[in-house]
Amino acid sequence: MNTERSFIQEERRVVSGCADVPVLCLCAQPEGLVLLGTPSGIACVDANSFNLKHLVQTPFPVKSMAINNGRVWAAGGSFAAEFSMDGERLLHLKTSRIPLDVLKLHTVGSRTAAVGTDRIVFLNEDREELEGPPAALVSSAVGPDGALFAASESDLWVLRAGGWERITPSNISSLLIRDIDVDSHGHVYAASPCGLYVVSSGFAEHIGGSEGLPCEDVRFVRTAGGELLLGTAIGAVVCRLGRWRLYAGKRWLPSDEVNCLDVDAEGRLWVGTAGGVSAIERREMTLERKAALFLERLRARHVRQGYVSSCILQTPGDVNSFIYEASDNDGLWTALYVAAESFRYAVTKAPDAKLNAKQSVDALIRLQEVTPIPGFPARAFVLRGEKVVKSNGEWHPTPDGSGEWKGDTSSDELDGHFFAFSIYYDLVAEGEEKHRIAKAAAAIADHLLEHGLLLIDVDGERTTWGVFSPELLNGPWEAQRGLNSLEILSHLKAVYHMTGDERYQAAYLDLVQNHHYALNTVKQKITTPGEVNHSDDELAFLAYYPLLLYETDPDLIALYRLSLERSWQIERPEACPLYNVIYAALTGYSGDVEETIKTLQEIPMDLVTWTMKNSHRSDVTLDEEAGRFGEVQSLKPLSPAERAVMKWNGNPYRLDGGNGGREEDDGTFFLLPYWMGRYYKLFQ
Numbered sequence: 001m002n003t004e005r006s007f008i009q010e011e012r013r014v015v016s017g018c019a020d021v022p023v024l025c026l027c028a029q030p031e032g033l034v035l036l037g038t039p040s041g042i043a044c045v046d047a048n049s050f051n052l053k054h055l056v057q058t059p060f061p062v063k064s065m066a067i068n069n070g071r072v073w074a075a076g077g078s079f080a081a082e083f084s085m086d087g088e089r090l091l092h093l094k095t096s097r098i099p100l101d102v103l104k105l106h107t108v109g110s111r112t113a114a115v116g117t118d119r120i121v122f123l124n125e126d127r128e129e130l131e132g133p134p135a136a137l138v139s140s141a142v143g144p145d146g147a148l149f150a151a152s153e154s155d156l157w158v159l160r161a162g163g164w165e166r167i168t169p170s171n172i173s174s175l176l177i178r179d180i181d182v183d184s185h186g187h188v189y190a191a192s193p194c195g196l197y198v199v200s201s202g203f204a205e206h207i208g209g210s211e212g213l214p215c216e217d218v219r220f221v222r223t224a225g226g227e228l229l230l231g232t233a234i235g236a237v238v239c240r241l242g243r244w245r246l247y248a249g250k251r252w253l254p255s256d257e258v259n260c261l262d263v264d265a266e267g268r269l270w271v272g273t274a275g276g277v278s279a280i281e282r283r284e285m286t287l288e289r290k291a292a293l294f295l296e297r298l299r300a301r302h303v304r305q306g307y308v309s310s311c312i313l314q315t316p317g318d319v320n321s322f323i324y325e326a327s328d329n330d331g332l333w334t335a336l337y338v339a340a341e342s343f344r345y346a347v348t349k350a351p352d353a354k355l356n357a358k359q360s361v362d363a364l365i366r367l368q369e370v371t372p373i374p375g376f377p378a379r380a381f382v383l384r385g386e387k388v389v390k391s392n393g394e395w396h397p398t399p400d401g402s403g404e405w406k407g408d409t410s411s412d413e414l415d416g417h418f419f420a421f422s423i424y425y426d427l428v429a430e431g432e433e434k435h436r437i438a439k440a441a442a443a444i445a446d447h448l449l450e451h452g453l454l455l456i457d458v459d460g461e462r463t464t465w466g467v468f469s470p471e472l473l474n475g476p477w478e479a480q481r482g483l484n485s486l487e488i489l490s491h492l493k494a495v496y497h498m499t500g501d502e503r504y505q506a507a508y509l510d511l512v513q514n515h516h517y518a519l520n521t522v523k524q525k526i527t528t529p530g531e532v533n534h535s536d537d538e539l540a541f542l543a544y545y546p547l548l549l550y551e552t553d554p555d556l557i558a559l560y561r562l563s564l565e566r567s568w569q570i571e572r573p574e575a576c577p578l579y580n581v582i583y584a585a586l587t588g589y590s591g592d593v594e595e596t597i598k599t600l601q602e603i604p605m606d607l608v609t610w611t612m613k614n615s616h617r618s619d620v621t622l623d624e625e626a627g628r629f630g631e632v633q634s635l636k637p638l639s640p641a642e643r644a645v646m647k648w649n650g651n652p653y654r655l656d657g658g659n660g661g662r663e664e665d666d667g668t669f670f671l672l673p674y675w676m677g678r679y680y681k682l683f684q
Contacts, residue, residue: 003684009285010269010641011605012252015045015277017052020254023272024076027065028224028264033088035072036277037062037260042074044088047264050279053088059095066105068112073123075102075114080123098123106142113148115140120148133157133164139179139220143186151180156188156199169204172197179220191218191230195618209618213237214246216618225263234616236261236271246617246642247271250317250610250661253278287600287683291674294667297607298337299356302666304388306363307380308337309666312389316661317608324388325663326406330380331367333647334360335416337668339423343675346427354428361424364417365440370398370405373458375447378405379413396458407457410465412539414444414455415487419542422494422549438498445495449507453488470515482524483536483543485517486563490547497550518556521563525570529625535649540567541582548586561587574637574652575599577673585680593682600674603640607665611658612644620655627651 018036025037028047036043039061044054060076067073072083072090080098083090100116107113112123117137120130135152142148148159154175155168167188168175179191188199195208195216208216215232222229228239235248235256247269248256255275262270269280302308304324310333311322327333338360345353367377382388382395383403394407421441429437448455448468455466465480467473468488473481489508496504511517524540526532544564551557568583575595584590614620614634621635633653637643644650644657647669677683 004286004288006284006286007601008282009290009601009605010280010282013050013279013281015050015052015279018043018045018277020276022274023259023277024061024063025065025260026262026270026272026277027067028262028268028270029067030265032265034262034264034270034279035065035090036272037065037074037076042072042083042090044090045277046088047266047268047270047279054090056083056090056092064102064105066107066112068107069110071112073105073112075105077101080105080114082123098127099129103137104140106140106148108142108148109146115148115150130159133166138177141180141182141188143182144184145186149180149182149188151177151190153177156180156190167199167202169197169199169202172204172206178218181221181223183223189221189223189228191221193217196221196230209620212244212619214244214617214619219258220260222261224261225267227263229261229263229269231258231261234613236269238269244619245639246614247278247280248642249612249658251604251606251608251612252280287597287674288678290600290605291671293605294607294670298666298668298671301664303360304386305381305383306334306359306366308334308360308668310663311666313608313662313664317610319608319664322664324386325391326380326382326388327391328379328393328406328410329412329416330406331364331377331409331413332416333666333668334363335413335420336672337666338364338420340668340671340675342420342423342427343672343679347675347678357424357428361420361428361437364420365436367405368440368443370403371396371407371458372399373447373456375443375445376455376457377409377413377417377444378407379409380406394457408463409455409457410463411455411467411484411487412465412535414466414491415539415542417441417444418491418494418546422497422546425498434498438495441491441495442499442501442504445491445504448488448491449503470511470517473517473520474515479526479531481520482522482526482563483540485511485520486524486540486547487543489517489521490543490545493550494546497546512556518559522559523566524563525567527570530628532628532651534628534651537567537571538578538647538649541579544586545582576648576652577677578648578669581673581677581680581682584682585676590682593677596673596677597683599640600670603670604645607645607667608661609645609658609663609665610661612642612656614638614642614655617655622655623653627654632656 021038023036027035032047034045034047041057042062046053060079062074063076065074070085074081078097081095082093098121102114104115114121118132122128137150140150150157157164158167176192177190181189190197196218198205207213214237215234217233219231230237236258238245253273255273257274260272267282271278301311301322307330309327309330312325313321315321338357341353341357370381371378395404421437425437453468454462457463468484473484492504492508548560571579577596577599580592580596615632623633623635627633631654634655637652645665
């Protein structure tokens with residue numbers, strides 16, 4: 001029985017009927033209605049269905065709203081309008097001019113106050129006017145006791161019985177206030193171009209990038225539902241339970257120009273922007289439920305003949321416009337999916353997990369069958385006439401003319417094949433199928449052994465990266481020495497485990513005893529700045545798993561554990577679920593499970609490759625060294641919820657990434673560590 005704890009999963013919901021309409025202000029009602037102030041009137045949205053229910057036109061742009069005793073007041077410029085609520089509709093009562101340019105509307109006791117730069121007008125029948133403080137106002141707010149607070153650019157005021165009282169804190173020399181709000185404890189929050197100020201009892205505390213604020217250029221502030229909501233120069237910022245989160249980019253917002261924020265009674269975050277409104281739903285979820293949703297999506301849009309890969313979106317962000325892509329790494333991504341479904345089957349015994357794993361392991365074997373070279377798997381295979389985008393590279397017709405296969409197969413693909421074959425063999429295959437899987441793995445190993453541990457293509461030459469020979473790895477191929485030594489040892493050990501054929505064990509021991517391959521693995525992880533290869537990191541951990549799982553020699557285990565320990569300690573700050581789970585499986589150490597769970601929880605539900613930018617954040621410390629591809633990177637990884645979608649072969653320190661929403665990831669990068677972790681009982 002799975003006893004996973006639930007967590008809050010966030011996901012943007014599109015509000016139908018309000019696309020591209022600028023939202024100037026908004027108000028979330030406890031009755032399940034959200035009112036949006038727009039340049040042409042008020043839109044009434046059902047907070048539960050995310051549908052536009054009613055639109056009322058006004059002769060002025062609605063820049064502020066307030067609700068008082070069942071009445072809705074809207075203001076813009078020197079106009080104010082009053083409406084009554086009739087279910088999901090607003091009924092217009094009156095529109096009138098008022099003698100000020102409205103900054104904000106507030107409910108103050110039983111009255112509605114319109115605040116301008118120099119005065120306040122109470123919108124009751126006698127239109128009482130109150131002179132403002134001795135300074136031009138820029139913002140106002142109402143405290144928990146109904147007191148009216150006001151702010152000029154450099155001072156704070158509160159309206160008492162005796163008049164306006166200046167409450168500017170004495171411990172700061174100057175303020176440049178843009179907006180204020182007051183929380184339930186009477187703390188005043190002041191938005192400024194240089195951060196946020198929290199004022200209480202005459203004392204101000206500054207919050208900036210060093211305190212975790214993602215952007216110090218704060219445009220407005222709102223407190224709601226125990227959360228601190230900020231509109232900044234780079235998007236919406238929310239502090240929830242003491243943790244800051246930046247919502248920016250198309251994953252979260254239609255525009256990063258944020259005009260207003262609110263939280264409704266169900267905890268949903270509503271963000272009004274210059275490009276429309278975004279509703280960020282927060283719902284309880286378990287990792288198992290999240291895995292089920294990702295799997296459903298993967299099966300719907302990412303499985304082609306059993307192969308699993310990303311899909312291209314012909315209209316950016318529109319997943320219904322997808323078209324399949326045959327990529328360089330169809331074999332690798334399919335292999336990881338085979339492993340994920342194999343672990344799911346081992347945990348749940350779900351029939352569909354077994355069927356899915358078999359379909360995709362058959363597809364892996366087919367990659368060997370479509371080439372004319374025994375034991376040489378293609379990178380990808382496309383049927384003749386199949387509607388699929390082919391990535392650039394070497395494409396060849398199949399011997400039977402049924403399609404095309406992609407050559408120049410790399411060590412990456414072999415890594416995936418042996419990883420998947422060994423896990424499927426152990427957890428899913430039965431009877432004759434075990435022999436079939438072992439035969440497929442042995443064919444690749446035989447090809448390598450027959451060609452001096454090189455992967456030989458149709459032209460009789462080795463592929464670009466298919467190199468495992470001692471002459472090259474212990475010679476000019478120094479950069480790949482550690483990783484490729486680790487890989488070939490892992491492959492041979494896996495084949496020996498599946499076949500029991502001593503030829504593979506003999507070849508394995510020859511590399512260990514005569515070519516120091518086991519020793520080569522100890523420092524396989526390259527740490528030279530600018531040469532750190534995150535793709536190689538993933539390949540290394542895939543190779544560690546069969547090698548340490550099947551090795552029985554205590555001396556060799558000790559060497560491989562040295563390599564694994566060094567690699568994992570370097571990778572540990574990334575909190576990568578795949579690496580943490582593999583490390584736990586091989587060592588029994590589960591001390592980083594909470595970090596693993598946190599990363600899995602924060603992976604966004606939206607796996608579209610939206611462009612995400614973070615290099616301009618105030619809370620990020622830049623690394624002096626660029627990444628391998630010249631990318632700007634941070635010293636610490638950001639949350640997956642805030643960075644571009646990437647598999648575990650991507651650079652988690654990269655700050656800016658994505659491709660404008662032109663692809664959707666298949667989600668296997670979540671499924672594999674989750675189900676592997678479940679298999680090893682890490683998440684219960």
